[in-house]
Amino acid sequence: MGFDHFGWIAPWYDRLFGSSQLEHWNRLLKLPVEGRILDAGGGTGRVAEMIRCGTCEVVVADLSMGMLRQAEKKAGLSVLCSQTENLPFTEQSFERIIIVDALHHVLNQRETLLDLFRVLKPGGRLLIEEPDIRQFKVKILAVAEKVLLMRSHFISPVIIAGVFKGLPARVEIETKGSAAWVIVEREM
Numbered sequence: 001m002g003f004d005h006f007g008w009i010a011p012w013y014d015r016l017f018g019s020s021q022l023e024h025w026n027r028l029l030k031l032p033v034e035g036r037i038l039d040a041g042g043g044t045g046r047v048a049e050m051i052r053c054g055t056c057e058v059v060v061a062d063l064s065m066g067m068l069r070q071a072e073k074k075a076g077l078s079v080l081c082s083q084t085e086n087l088p089f090t091e092q093s094f095e096r097i098i099i100v101d102a103l104h105h106v107l108n109q110r111e112t113l114l115d116l117f118r119v120l121k122p123g124g125r126l127l128i129e130e131p132d133i134r135q136f137k138v139k140i141l142a143v144a145e146k147v148l149l150m151r152s153h154f155i156s157p158v159i160i161a162g163v164f165k166g167l168p169a170r171v172e173i174e175t176k177g178s179a180a181w182v183i184v185e186r187e188m
């Protein structure tokens with residue numbers, strides 16, 4: 001791994017990026033749920049903290065120890081240093097999986113998506129939130145992240161959805177403003 005940009009801003013990350021709306025997560029993920037939830041590339045646990053509930057175990061997996069140290073301070077989250085491309089979990093072990101604003105940062109996006117699908121239970125939901133690269137604002141962000149040598153690589157929600165073609169999954173895309181969500185439900 002090169003310079004850990006996220007480890008550097010981790011102490012201020014939650015204040016800089018704030019929280020998003022719980023009703024939105026509940027609707028897209030069909031929460032609450034009993035069982036295990038994985039937040040892959042979950043960083044400080046900013047979103048995991050919001051969606052945790054009494055009936056589920058929430059695991060935050062991330063590559064940056066600096067980000068995970070912030071997640072560790074939050075009650076009810078288990079943290080794990082791991083690459084999203086090669087998750088140390090057995091097949092079909094999570095009821096819900098999210099990857100929020102992290103897919104464009106990983107080294108191998110296809111491997112990440114397929115490994116997330118591997119650990120998703122039948123009937124489970126995988127939610128991928130990404131800035132929508134088809135929007136002008138996001139194109140500017142992509143250039144800024146290049147300048148900061150962040151190795152980002154944005155792909156459109158249509159390309160993300162295409163990775164699940166041929167797999168036992170129902171895939172939907174939602175967009176709002178400059179954000180896109182790809183929702184993957186694994187067939188029973």
Ligand SMILES: C[S@@+](CC[C@H](N)C(=O)[O-])C[C@H]1O[C@@H](n2cnc3c(N)ncnc32)[C@H](O)[C@@H]1O
Nearest residue numbers: 041042043046062063064083084100102105106
């Ligand atoms: C923009 S942050 C998003 C953090 C969190 N999902 C959120 O929305 O608050 C991107 C995160 O992806 C992590 N990351 C980047 N590449 C990764 C990889 N290959 N495996 C695991 N985590 C990775 C970074 O360390 C960082 O914490």
